[in-house]
Amino acid sequence: MGKKALTAKQKGEYTMRVVGLDVCKNSVVACVLDAAPTSPRKVYYDYDFPRFFTDSSGIKALLALNADVAVLEPTGVNYSKFWVTKLAEYGVEIALVGHRQLNTYRVNLDLPDKDDSADALALACYYIEHHLSDRRFVRIRDPIISQIRDISLRLQHLNRVQSPIVNRIRQDLAWQFPEAAFIGLDAPLFWGWLAGERKSKKYQKLYQESVGLGLKEETENSAKAIIVLQRRERALEVSMRHLMKDLRFLKYRKVFALFGFGERTEALILSQIYPLENYFGADGKPEIKVLKGRVSGKPTKRHLSRRRFQKALGVAPTREDSGDKKKSKKAGSSLIRRALWQWVFTRIEPKRNRVKNSIGTALSEIFDREKEQSRPIQLIRSRIASRAMDWLFAELVKELVTGNN
Template structure:
């Protein structure tokens, strides 16, 4: 980093290789007052191919990034936008919550298989029963579950299930703490109008947070004059003037619901382009 800053750079063009790998460089460079345009993978790949530069070559990538910036630095839409700090924090929390959910699933599945013969009466207990999991981990007392275990037709609890229950309790507490932090960040008054719309659809908190982190602020999808961008073009088949709502299409793509056409000879097909993360959340 010292060697990089010794060059006294005004601009550092970055291909964001995942949130965690680029975070260090982006943060340190921003603290030093360096402008940081981010170039998307898809855009850089197409640009490098167009320049006939070798693939998987760091020097070629660096040259392509520099040329891309020199050619397109007047157009913000050519670059990946840097999110608002609070929005970035919300997105990070949502991704961590998804990770915690994925981590818990195999542990829960394994425990249910074990409980099926150790304590079958409670094998399918939901995660929304904190008393049970706390009791199973030995962290909470419950006469109800004590009696159930005594009268159980199972073969008795083994230590592995108890250790797994402790792991679930730790993960659940971390999940709750992250949800509280996310809830507090979502109270920012700038998000109020967005959340009123989300409420009309009955979105859950995590879905709200994920969508907000993807689309905020809506002004990013507008034209330079702050209005939705609409262009009129002649339809290829009808030959008539057709309105193209570009701002709406960009918004739909951010949500993963914009159709993308792929024509090849007589074959014409379309698929949904955009964020798979948001598509899953909406589904």
């Protein structure tokens, strides 16, 4: 296909060469377009979709296509990171398309199958059709924010890795050293002693007086594994703490403090919603529109920016109606949804841990009132998280927007 001029976002025109990339475990399947095809289905059957492997020759061959823009899905981030980084280094613009949007778009193109070739073609077509609308694409995170998110994900992974090892140790200690079977991970001296790396008169004496059958080598080895994981965890936390001190995040963290989020929850939320302006309208302010109600037909104020914000944090339900069946489910980040559940469980439910300010008091009163009405605890936690994110958005707007005026 020859290059054709497309309308630019600003005045004037420019030529564009787009490559859609479907990322596999050790390769990508590519589709290069200079303009939207009149028959995507015919292109699917006639086009020779090249495959490039994750090595030096693969990246050279891909760069030889001379694409201006590379379009990918953000899923499988570890597999796509190589391609995104290398292409960006050579000045190729990167655009990301959400999985759900691509799936719907591919069906609308009447492509016969969901396979690597169809996805690559659909990605290229999607960009050419929607490149003027930023909201059609997944935003690319700030480099510091990307590092914070990467550390957050690694910390989550380390937690998952530790849990089965700790459970196994507890089961073994139940008969080897029952007096210490339920000592928590917040006792580093015990775990260092159990791993044979530290001396402790306290635990040595307790062990000598134990009624257990005696510690085994496997328990010591498992304790050593926990020590290694905890050291890695602490190192990551130090790195994350350093990144979070960036002056751009100061006002965000000031607002987070009102809710009593822990460091890890703060990092997760920040990595998802920064910068807040991404959720605003074209005028740089929260977008509010008056639209007809779906049921009543009466004018209803819709807080579109707040809704986008809640959805990104996994606390806004999306409706899926089919015939007489009407249901809703939570969209957005399940990782943050779990973090918020833990926050409600540890900072709102226990009276001794509640946040001592107007926000903490209001959320606690809602929790207590709903609990007195015998509502299901899962529903209460979900409502508290949703209400908290509603207030979080309002406080961030007040600090970042209203406070600057």
